[in-house]
Amino acid sequence: MIRAIILRNAGPFRGDHVVELGPVAYALTGRYDADPGRSNWSGKSFLLEMVEYALTGKTAASRAFDADGWITRGETAGRVELVLEDGAAIVRERRRGKPTQSAFTGAAGKATQAEADAAVLNHIGFSADDFRNVAYFEQGMMTRFVRTEPSHRMEIVRGWFGMETAEQAVAVASARVRVIVDELEPLRARRTAIVGMLEDVPALATEPLVAARDALAQKLAYERERAGEAEAVAAAEAAIAEYNGVVRAGKQATATLAGLPDGVDAAAASAREASIQAMAAAALARREVGERARVARGEFDGRCPVADIECPARARINADRSGAASVLARAREKHGALANKAAAAAEAAEELAALAGAKRDAEHTVERLRASAREMLPKVKAAQALLKHQPQAPALDALALASLEEEHARAVRAVADAEAARDHRARLESKLLKLNERVRWCESEMMAAAAAASVFRAAQRRIGERALAGIVDAANATMAGSGIDLSVAARWERSGKSAARACEVCGRAFPATLRVRECACCGAERGAAVVRRLDFELSDRSGAADGIAGVALQLAAGAWLLRKRQSPWATAMLDEPLAACDRTNRRALAGQLVRLLGAGTWRQAIVVSHSNDVVDMYPGRIEVVVGRDGARAIRVTA
16 A cells, blocks of 8 residues: 655656555546646646556556656656555656666665665565556556457466466476477387388298208218318329329430430530631631632732731732632632531531430439429328228219209308398397387376376366456456446356367377377377467446446456455556446446445555546545646645
8 A cells, every 4th residue: 555655856746746645545636726627637647657657667658758758847857756554665766868766665674776676566566567457457448358358368367366387387298298299209100110120021930940051061061071082082093193194204204315325515515616616717718708809809908918018019919810810719619618617517516506405404304203203202102092091982973062062052041141130120129129118108208298287277277267256256246236237257268169279188280180080199089179268258248337347357356466465555546447437337336446445455546537426435535736837736635
């Protein structure tokens, strides 16, 4: 309850004004000295607005004020102060262009500037929006509780009834459901895929395949052993045959070597030397033929070919052509004989050299074959010993052995494939087991969270319905007590005409088709859509009826909320609440408002009124008097 409203340079109230109030209902009126019948624009509504401004820091949106707009025109600073019944003081003051200063002083002392706003609202137990909804009824807004959109109306009452906790619980539980559904759907898809994969992986028994593989391995080992024996015999026979061949070749090489003469190397060397000498003599004779030919042509140069000196008989020699020709013929004959001898010597040398090479080759061959025979001898003896104990190789079918090896390879592959399939199936079954466990856990968690959401939603509805029923009953009692033939009823939710669009349990959207009758995610049955909206239904509808019902509901809601929050606030401020009502209803409701003060909930009321027919029903009056100079004075009588 307000003990005093203190203004300094606030709007039309220039200077200092102190309005001291008591626990009564006041009619707030206005009067102009120059025109006693006039009351508009005197500042009545502004006085109530300053009370709200002190409490919440908000000004009327219709004023379109900036931060300095509430300060009296022409003044540099303004101040608004409220003193409450319990001694708490709320102050807001501002110098133009400077930040607003807020202060709150309560039983715990003075709050800091940063804490003042929160301390005020915490003290009165109202939010700024709640104050307008249940304690301050602005002009023209009496019907909003009846006429406003249901969604807005729901937003107004949800905070009153303490539904936030239940709503948060519903939101948390629903969010948990959505999180689990988001995990559950991929898990189910993976589980379906693994089940399909398991159908494609046969559950083969590996024991028969392993037994068949091992039997084939034993048979193959036996056949390979027999094949090894045959190969050993064949290898022994081949080694002996190879040794015998080397021995025969050695004998032949020895016989060839014995047929070659001894000393052939020395003879070849002598023949080679004789061939060289014969070729040198032939070359010398060929040179002499050349010299004799020049002489025969008269081209002797005078150099003695014997003593290498200048010959004194050069001219005579060149002149003796016939003698020179005879000498040339003899020289050519000599050269021919020496050339033939040299050719014969060369041929003899080649034959002896070939014979010497053949003997050396034969010696090398004999030595090589003897070395091979010595090297092969141990292997041959072993082969002879083997053949002595097993003179004949076992009969083998190479095609049968190859077929057996291929059959064994198929058996090995079959076992490997079966084991791989078994291991793959085991991995899939392990994954499926884990998926099933996770799916069951998710389904259990989803159903628990969905059940919790349903419980919280039902609790939310019950909380709202019970609280609202008390408010509606109080409003109806107010109107009935005023003799007004009007009643109001509330509906919290209703069933829609169409099927639900989303599952009430898990929140998953249903397909558009109405043939789907249950949720594919959680299996819940699809019911009708639930419309959650708060509606007020009046027994009669008109502008006056809406106003009366609105005032009654808001006063009842405010009283309920004051009691619930144990708020020290007990002042109802109404700005022309009954303007749309006729004289009878205005007086009836005004009288009921006065009687409400006696009930102890609303212990103070400030009601702006232009109607003289109801002003006298209020025990107190606050009158704003506008002087001829425009100055305002506030007079309080009780």
